[in-house]
Amino acid sequence: MIKASRLLLLLVALLAFASQAIAVDARPNIIFLTCEDSSPNLGCYGDPDAITPNLDRFAKEGARFTRAFTHAPVCAPSRSGLITGMYPTTMGSHHMRSKLTKTPPLFVDYLRKTGYTVCWPTAGGGGTGKTDFNFDVPKGWVDATADWTKQPEVLKEPFFAVYNITVTHESQARATKAQYARNTARLKPSERHDPAKVKLPPYFPDTEPVRDCVATYHDNITAMDYAVGDVLKLLDDRKLSENTIVFFFGDHGWGLSRGKRWPYDSGLRVPMLVRWPGKVQPGSVREDLVCFLDLAPTVLSLAGAEVPPHMQGRVMLGEKTQPAPKYVFAARDRMDETYDRIRSVRGPRYRYVRNFHPELPYFQYINYMDEMPIMRDWRRLAFEGKLNKTQMLFMTRTKPREELYDLVNDPYEINNLAAAESAEVQQVLKEMSAALDKWVVETKDLGEVPEKELIKQGLVKDVLSTEYDARVKLHPRSSPVP
Secondary structure, three states, X not given: OHHHHHHXXXXXXXXXXXXXXXXXXXXXXXXXXXEOXXXXXXXHHOOOOOOOHHXXXXXXXXXXXXXXXXXXXXXXXXXXXXXXXXXXXXXXXXXXXXXXXXXXXXXXXXXXXXXXXXXXXXXXXXXXXXXXXXXXXXXXXXXXOOOOOXXXXXXXXXXXXXXXXXXXXXXXXXXXXXXXXXXXXXXXXXXXXXXXXXXOOOOOOOOHHHHHHXXXXXXXXXXXXXXXXXXXXXXXXXXXXXXXXXXXXEOOXXXXXXXXXXXXXXHHEOOEEEEOOOOOOOOEEEOOOEEHXXXXXXXXXXXXOOOOOOOOOOOOOOOOOOOOOOXXXXXXXXXXXXXXXXXXXXXXXXXXXXXXXXXXXXXXXXXXHHHOHHHHHHHHHHHOOOOOHHHHHHHOOOOOOEEEEEOOOOOXXXXXXXXXXXXXXXXXXXXXXXXXXXXXXHOOOHHHOOHHHXXXXXXXXXXXXXXXXXXXXXXXXXXXXX
């Protein structure tokens, strides 16, 4: 009788263990399918210049987020928040470029502890990923660095994998003819954009170089769409699609002038699509405010892991979805060799911007930024006095201290309402300004601390003296503006 009881207990334990193993095995795979320097210029977002059949189909199979934003309009600070779930301004990784002396906790650290295989391809591993975080990653931080689309055997379920597409990067909008030919080799003649017909934002001067860059940008978006189609087909072919959550998004807004580096919708708003068969309603639209800091806690929640209390985003998907915030926040600090500090608050309708250095022009000279033909034409025409009032807005010698834009009536953020007499507008300004003040305090915004002091404290490494001094000497802070 005793032996029978022990046998029964052993059987129950084995069944419990087996059921737990099955539950673990049933956890979804998760993929970040990312691109660079891309605004929501996709067909599914209503862009008339977009040729993106694969992503449009993908949107019909999942959810399309209409108000998704990064917290920084440039790659490394944006990615540092993505991988940690924390504001770069809280950690000290907010300058472009800078480097933390220590690696902060990464969300993949927690993910691996739950039994997930983590594959983050890197250049050294022959893959198409990116570890551009403004800090070094430690050895063994992931399980595989190979390009899993070419070596899918590295994906051990359940897995988290990243695939980053670089063809849309800023540098490729001004690519050489040879680079452009390679980037767009798969495009049909009907898929190539006519520069004369592409839509320009009203703040761009209408010149041939400007139109060429915008057309090339859209061609690169189509080339990126081909790559997305390849990855989705691979998942189908390997019968992984049904149990895999796929997130698609860009790392910040488009890489064209007054997009990347700027805390407006053009630099912060990104396309974001999520497909999760059986869980996310096909063709659904999400209009809640979503920030990149939400991705880390969301992935951990979907994987069944605890979300660390230091993460500053929210769970935006799944059974543990948390309420949407009233605002999302973003920061711009040093860009390469030029300093500026700008903070931005975005609600469903309005964007508030605070310029902490209104004495500086918008367009200080930045060596890398000014390689863009758009930027060169914009400056040239400003000096020649050939810009209209709207185009001249961003070539002024100083900036207003505050900016407020109504995105419903002014999607290009041209008409600054900060000085408007409307009581309603002034109330919005007051509330959003107060929200920013609170955020600066609560998140311990290190933008208030000079970078030299951060270096002195040992928080960040001194990359300025080695990497940028030559640029600073060549192009002093007084920017060439008319």
